[in-house]
Amino acid sequence: MYADEITYEEAVAGLKELLKTPDLKTGELASIHGFIGDTAFNNQDFFLAKRSYKESNDYSQSLTKEIGYAICIYHASMKNIKEDYRIDLQDIDYKMLRESEKLLEEIYLDRTDDTVDTIAKISFPYLFNIYSLEGKFDETMDIVNECYNYIDFNNENLVRLVVQAQVINKEYDSEIFAYLGKYDKIKYESFYYERCEDFKKAYQLVLQAIEGKYSDDKLLQLSLLNCLQGLDRFDDYLYYFKRFMQKETDEVLWLNYIEYLDKIRETETVISELKKIKHIANNPVVINKLLHLLVEYNLSEELDEYFTKVDSGEYPVIEDSMSQVIYQKLMHSLKNDDYDTFYEQYGIKFG
Numbered sequence: 001m002y003a004d005e006i007t008y009e010e011a012v013a014g015l016k017e018l019l020k021t022p023d024l025k026t027g028e029l030a031s032i033h034g035f036i037g038d039t040a041f042n043n044q045d046f047f048l049a050k051r052s053y054k055e056s057n058d059y060s061q062s063l064t065k066e067i068g069y070a071i072c073i074y075h076a077s078m079k080n081i082k083e084d085y086r087i088d089l090q091d092i093d094y095k096m097l098r099e100s101e102k103l104l105e106e107i108y109l110d111r112t113d114d115t116v117d118t119i120a121k122i123s124f125p126y127l128f129n130i131y132s133l134e135g136k137f138d139e140t141m142d143i144v145n146e147c148y149n150y151i152d153f154n155n156e157n158l159v160r161l162v163v164q165a166q167v168i169n170k171e172y173d174s175e176i177f178a179y180l181g182k183y184d185k186i187k188y189e190s191f192y193y194e195r196c197e198d199f200k201k202a203y204q205l206v207l208q209a210i211e212g213k214y215s216d217d218k219l220l221q222l223s224l225l226n227c228l229q230g231l232d233r234f235d236d237y238l239y240y241f242k243r244f245m246q247k248e249t250d251e252v253l254w255l256n257y258i259e260y261l262d263k264i265r266e267t268e269t270v271i272s273e274l275k276k277i278k279h280i281a282n283n284p285v286v287i288n289k290l291l292h293l294l295v296e297y298n299l300s301e302e303l304d305e306y307f308t309k310v311d312s313g314e315y316p317v318i319e320d321s322m323s324q325v326i327y328q329k330l331m332h333s334l335k336n337d338d339y340d341t342f343y344e345q346y347g348i349k350f351g
Contacts, residue, residue: 008043012036030059037068046075063107063115067122070103074126092133094319101130108143120150128161140165153179160184167192183214190223199230210240216247222256229260251277251286258293271297278302284318288325295328303332 006014015036019029037052050072053065077096104127111119124143131140144151144162153159159179166173172192177185186209193202206224214220221244228237241257244250254277261270274293281287287310294302307329309315317325 008039008045011039012048015039026059030056030062033059034062034065037065041068041072044075046072050076063118064122067104067107067119070100070107070123071126073103074100074130092319097130097133101127101134104130116147117150120147121152124151125155125158125161128158128165132161132164137165137168141169141171156181160188163188167195170195183217186214187219187223190220190227194223194226194230197230199227203227203231218250218252221250222253225253225256225260229256229263234260234264249280251280251283254280255286255289259289262293262296267297271299274299275302278305281315284316284321287315287317288321291325291328295332300332300335303328307332 015032018032024032033052033056037049037056040046040049040052050069053069053072056062056065057069073096077093077100078091104123107123108119108127124147127143128140131137140161144165151158151162153176156179159176163173163176163180163184166176167188170192172189177189180188186205190202190205193199193205202223206220206227209217209220210224221240224240225237225244228234228240237260241253244253254273258270258273258277261273270293274290274297277286278290281290291306294306306315307325310317310325
């Protein structure tokens with residue numbers, strides 16, 4: 001460390017010491033609190049940053065600090081962000097996420113000709129990501145259509161979110177697609193054709209990628225299996241499914257196989273596969289779909305085990321899906337005359 005370098009803690013302490021300076025003006029107090037917020041934000045101390053941005057705004061309102069405050073709440077809602085910036089859905093505090101969403105939406109609605117560029121550059125990547133997590137792709141498209149000229153298409157993550165929303169809505173904008181890298185272009189173009197049920201075009205794109213440098217990519221493997229489902233080519237589907245699973249057991253691909261079997265009414269095989277996949281299920285999306293399949297096939301013992309694993313935490317459940325789990329648990333307990341479990345859900349115990 002060079003002599004003139006200071007640690008994060010020293011920087012914050014120094015700025016806090018400045019706040020003790022006598023007769024500071026309102027603007028100076030706002031600036032110092034803002035500097036503390038920026039320093040904390042850059043060091044991923046989002047709780048201090050959030051508090052400091054609020055204190056700065058209490059002295060003097062600033063658009064960037066207002067946006068920064070909302071973004072801090074966004075980051076605080078993420079309990080665990082991986083090194084590649086992916087987020088596990090069960091590690092999200094959805095109440096805080098919606099608070100961030102509300103603030104960012106209010107900032108956007110209050111935009112002016114002078115502020116819209118700043119709002120687009122700073123807040124859109126976060127607001128669009130919230131919309132993506134919540135499946136609100138129409139909301140993303142509304143803003144894109146209103147502010148197209150302000151979108152920062154040099155921001156790769158933002159472009160992916162815009163393209164994702166377009167594809168979900170079966171839109172293909174070649175100008176925006178041109179900003180994507182090679183992998184993302186293959187992924188979203190094939191997904192677009194899937195959404196339009198042009199499975200032949202999607203299959204040709206994905207097959208070339210799978211047989212090339214992207215043979216181990218899970219998303220493209222799933223896309224290929226979806227295409228083969230759409231083309232009703234079960235033998236080819238089975239070939240690729242077994243090939244992918246030989247390298248690594250993947251519960252998402254496995255569930256896709258079970259859902260395909262369910263669609264073609266291979267009842268005995270579905271039940272057999274459900275009894276196997278339950279032992280490795282860990283993905284909250286898989287766990288949510290597993291519940292519906294267990295209910296559909298009326299697998300009472302497996303449902304008992306499922307709810308036990310949810311209660312113990314062995315099965316992670318997305319916060320937004322918990323109400324479905326509780327409802328199915330209630331219905332299951334009534335069906336089995338288990339009134340103790342039924343009433344316990346309402347906090348009522350007898351005996």
